[in-house]
Amino acid sequence: MNSQSPIRAAFQQQRATALRLRTSTAAERIAKIVRLRDAVIARREVWYKAGEDDFRKPPGEVDLAEIAPVIAAANHAIRNLASWMKPKGVWPTMMLLGTRSHLRYEPRGRCLIISPWNYPLNLTISPLISAIAAGNTAILKPSELTPHFSTEIRKLIADLFTPDEVTVFEGDAVVSTELLELPFDHIFFTGSPAVGKIVMAAAARNLTSVTLELGGKTPVVVDASADLDLAAQVVMWSKCNNAGQTCMAPDYLFVHASVKEAFLENCRKQLTAAYGVTNDGRTHVPFLAHVVNRRHTERLKGLLDDAMARGGRALTGGVVSVDDCFVAPTIVDGVDFDARILQEEIFGPLLPIVEFHDLDSVIDRINAGEKPLALYIHSTDDRAIQSLIERTSSGGVCVNHAMIQYFHANLPFGGVNHSGMGTASGFYGFRSFSHERAVVRTQLSMAPKLFKAGEVPGWLRNVLNRFITWI
Numbered sequence: 001m002n003s004q005s006p007i008r009a010a011f012q013q014q015r016a017t018a019l020r021l022r023t024s025t026a027a028e029r030i031a032k033i034v035r036l037r038d039a040v041i042a043r044r045e046v047w048y049k050a051g052e053d054d055f056r057k058p059p060g061e062v063d064l065a066e067i068a069p070v071i072a073a074a075n076h077a078i079r080n081l082a083s084w085m086k087p088k089g090v091w092p093t094m095m096l097l098g099t100r101s102h103l104r105y106e107p108r109g110r111c112l113i114i115s116p117w118n119y120p121l122n123l124t125i126s127p128l129i130s131a132i133a134a135g136n137t138a139i140l141k142p143s144e145l146t147p148h149f150s151t152e153i154r155k156l157i158a159d160l161f162t163p164d165e166v167t168v169f170e171g172d173a174v175v176s177t178e179l180l181e182l183p184f185d186h187i188f189f190t191g192s193p194a195v196g197k198i199v200m201a202a203a204a205r206n207l208t209s210v211t212l213e214l215g216g217k218t219p220v221v222v223d224a225s226a227d228l229d230l231a232a233q234v235v236m237w238s239k240c241n242n243a244g245q246t247c248m249a250p251d252y253l254f255v256h257a258s259v260k261e262a263f264l265e266n267c268r269k270q271l272t273a274a275y276g277v278t279n280d281g282r283t284h285v286p287f288l289a290h291v292v293n294r295r296h297t298e299r300l301k302g303l304l305d306d307a308m309a310r311g312g313r314a315l316t317g318g319v320v321s322v323d324d325c326f327v328a329p330t331i332v333d334g335v336d337f338d339a340r341i342l343q344e345e346i347f348g349p350l351l352p353i354v355e356f357h358d359l360d361s362v363i364d365r366i367n368a369g370e371k372p373l374a375l376y377i378h379s380t381d382d383r384a385i386q387s388l389i390e391r392t393s394s395g396g397v398c399v400n401h402a403m404i405q406y407f408h409a410n411l412p413f414g415g416v417n418h419s420g421m422g423t424a425s426g427f428y429g430f431r432s433f434s435h436e437r438a439v440v441r442t443q444l445s446m447a448p449k450l451f452k453a454g455e456v457p458g459w460l461r462n463v464l465n466r467f468i469t470w471i
């Protein structure tokens with residue numbers, strides 16, 4: 001009797017397939033991506049229902065942030081894969097004149113994709129598209145916090161792939177832990193920095209390469225020159241979308257003292273126009289997602305209570321219903337930097353505001369924290385924009401907008417250090433799931449000569465000396 005666990009058995013089964021896929025063609029990989037894309041589109045109603053059942057995710061947001069990015073990622077790969085896969089010729093250097101070299105993108109092999117709950121379909125299937133494009137097998141582990149999505153993803157994959165190529169294991173950290181013991185060729189993890197460290201430590205035991213798409217505290221800067229209408233619209237949209245449960249959502253906001261009141265007034269208008277006047281009314285609007293579960297709602301309540309206890313004021317919202325997993329969009333003013341809301345990733349519709357007078361203090365503050373996933377700048381002053389970009393670090397930057405950098409398939413998406421390492425999206429996703437292999441071919445006779453007792457003759461030393469100064 002075979003006593004191997006289902007996870008180990010699946011991993012074992014994928015070995016032969018991974019070797020076979022090494023020689024798969026662009027056309028074969030594209031055919032799989034087309035089938036996957038079409039099946040995602042055909043199940044639209046399934047995703048709406050899973051969104052509603054898991055955390056009342058509005059259908060419009062399922063369209064925009066779950067289905068559309070998957071379709072866009074698939075179409076981009078379908079259009080470009082043949083050129084991504086082509087070996088890239090490389091010029092010889094002086095040292096290797098006479099050789100011909102190229103870089104080829106070979107599949108890594110057996111890959112593991114662990115995904116979070118906040119965009120369950122997109123953040124599981126988009127990396128899978130990159131993995132398939134690069135010619136790999138994959139095991140997927142979606143989040144236990146969105147069980148309806150996870151089950152539907154499992155069914156989708158079971159309908160399209162045999163388990164020796166792509167398969168899904170549902171479950172929590174126990175399942176992840178068992179998966180992480182295996183010597184995968186690559187792990188693509190999306191989730192929190194805390195679990196990212198666990199994943200990286202586990203990967204190190206097998207010397208498995210990792211892509212870590214993590215989170216953190218993404219700052220927004222609204223300076224005195226900003227278009228305040230646009231800034232309020234963008235900030236409120238990006239903070240309320242998915243109820244702020246987005247890795248690259250604005251986490252906290254610096255606003256110049258001279259425009260603070262006008263900006264906040266615009267923010268209030270945006271919230272009222274979108275969700276109505278009363279908090280009670282806002283709990284029932286169909287286009288405001290809820291918090292994923294009770295534990296996270298209590299966590300957000302804890303952040304808000306701590307901010308209030310430290311002298312913070314809720315300028316809007318301020319209402320939390322733990323039973324209903326609801327947090328009203330809340331702007332919090334007057335909080336000091338020791339408050340938990342300015343220390344921990346918020347991941348909810350709470351927005352602490354920090355007033356500033358000079359840009360240097362903002363830059364110092366950003367640099368005092370971990371490097372964030374994104375930096376958002378609202379300004380029309382090119383020098384201020386340049387200064388913020390040059391003197392800080394973040395995964396990406398977006399000027400006069402937010403979150404749209406994720407949708408730009410010709411740009412890499414990813415964090416830096418605490419907010420992640422490695423990249424997703426388009427060619428960069430394909431590259432993450434590929435090994436860049438260097439191939440050098442020589443036609444001339446360049447065989448090294450062995451010298452007696454390792455001693456290089458004088459004439460050769462002279463030639464080498466001249467050569468070294470020449471190159």
Ligand code: NAD
Binds near residue numbers: 198
């Ligand atoms: P999480 O880290 O708690 O969970 C992510 C995945 O890891 C889940 O599948 C979960 O089951 C698994 N997991 C949990 N504990 C584990 C453990 N001890 N060992 C192994 N695996 C474990 O993250 P989450 O709550 O699902 O998602 C929110 C976090 O993800 C936020 O920090 C957010 O910023 C980040 N995020 C980042 C991106 C990005 O693209 N950079 C996208 C979405 C979310």
